[in-house]
Amino acid sequence: MLFLLFRRKTGFDGDLVLAIAAKPILNEGIWDYLTQQSHVVIYHSDLDCLDQDMKSAAPRRILQGTLDTFQMCQLNHVYGWKSDDGHTVTTAPDPREGRVVATLRYEWYWIWLQRYQNNAWIMLLDARDSFFQSNPFAQLHRQSDPQLRQGRLYFFGENSNATRLGRSPKNTNWLKNAYGDHVLETLRQKPTICSGSTMGEVVALEQYLRALINEKDETIIKMAGSDQGFHNYLYYSRKLLNVKAIASLTVWDQGRGAINNLGALRNWPLTEWGNYNLTTRVVANWDGSASSVVHQWDRDHDLHQHLHRLKFRQLSNKWRNKNKNANKTATS
Secondary structure: OHHHHHHHHHOOOOOOOEOOOOOHHHHOOOHHHHHHOOOOOOOOOOOOEEOOOOOHHHHHHOOOEEOOOEEEEEEOOOOOOEEOOOOEEEEEEOOOOEEOOHHHHHHHHHHHHHHOOOOEEEEEOOOOEEEEOOOOOOOOOOOOOOOOEEEEEEEEEEOOOOOHHHHHHHHHHHHHHOOOOOHHHHOOOOEEEEEEEEEHHHHHHHHHHHHHHHHHHOOOOOOOOHHHHHHHHHHHOOOOOOOOEEEEEEEEEOOOOOEOHHHHHOOOHHHOOEEEEEEOOEEEEOOOEEOOOOOOOOOHHHHHHHHHHHHHHHHHHHHHHHHHHHHHHHHH
């Protein structure tokens, strides 16, 4: 709700594409709310998940009120092939081992991307902990040729003073389990690049997504969050360097680009870091300008109190009351 509200206030009127869980396990009101929004495209893909023994089929699980992020799932009958005449589509069981949904989402991204022209700008962003302060696409130059053969790719870093790949237990485990001790030691002092916030032109983004999905295929890691290990490895190994479709790859330092990743700044309140104003409620980049997209806002106590405890409650109550009044009018 916060994600959609702030997006709408910026004037952005492009598609907002969301993946949702199966309707029977959605929290009450989510489906009704989403289907009432404009420019929102909703996808749902049935997942065939495995139980802890990795052999028995199991439904998508809810643990402590949220989806089980460690459950291994497959995309059966999502992929397939066309007949020679192009009229018949045959789907196939997923031949690959189960993977966590945080990794599966990159396959969904790749599938959705096929609906857009090569020169379209796309942002891949975690919706739960992000909000907009201005339109991040407003200042981006778009090539006039929809058949563009090369495009730009933007990655966004976490604060390099507060963290590095080797300082974070999670990043350490993802890299070590996926690539081994040698790669971990090589990358230990490298700044962390966030896998939950990426931008690019379709032609370049498509190749990045293929590469990241391939990293899962080439490793045996089964950890939730391992996509961040793949993401950083792709950049620091220079695997994307000679991809013809990627004209340039820019890594924006934290607080310098269109997306401001705040997660590593949790040691002190954002007000002490100097990039959150309690009066204006604006989150700023290091040059004082308002961050276009704020990511990982829920790690800061003041932001969390304002947005989740206050703003979200106001919005949800307003929406529920509006729906109740609409239902009363309809029945009367």
